[in-house]
Amino acid sequence: MLAGPVTKKVKRIALCSGAGSNYIKAAKNAGADLYLTGDVKYHQAQQAENIGLSLIDAGHYNTEKIVKELLLDYFTGKLDSTDIIKSDICTNPWQEI
Numbered sequence: 001m002l003a004g005p006v007t008k009k010v011k012r013i014a015l016c017s018g019a020g021s022n023y024i025k026a027a028k029n030a031g032a033d034l035y036l037t038g039d040v041k042y043h044q045a046q047q048a049e050n051i052g053l054s055l056i057d058a059g060h061y062n063t064e065k066i067v068k069e070l071l072l073d074y075f076t077g078k079l080d081s082t083d084i085i086k087s088d089i090c091t092n093p094w095q096e097i
Helices: 021-029 042-050 060-078
Strands: 013-019 034-038 054-057
Touching: 013 021, 013 060, 021 034, 021 042, 034 060, 042 054
Parallel strands: 013 034, 034 054
Antiparallel strands: none
16 A cells, blocks of 8 residues: 655655554654555554655565564574574465455
8 A cells, every 4th residue: 555645756765564653754754755664544644645755554464574584584694503493374364355
């Protein structure tokens, strides 16, 4: 889902995995043109639109799934003597119809 200006050129993107709707103003204050997060409610999307911030709600699960892979790669490179196991359990309650 997309809210806010869609014709604006994007130069800086803010990202918060999971539920990041509480950081809409912080993303704008940090100079972001686009904020990518999940779990944004109707009025929060309106808030982003009102302050001129493009916002993409990619879903809570979808944004956390990506971070899980990044964290696995990061810690695998940092913790040589530690076994790191990534869960393959899908905890997404939503189904596409």
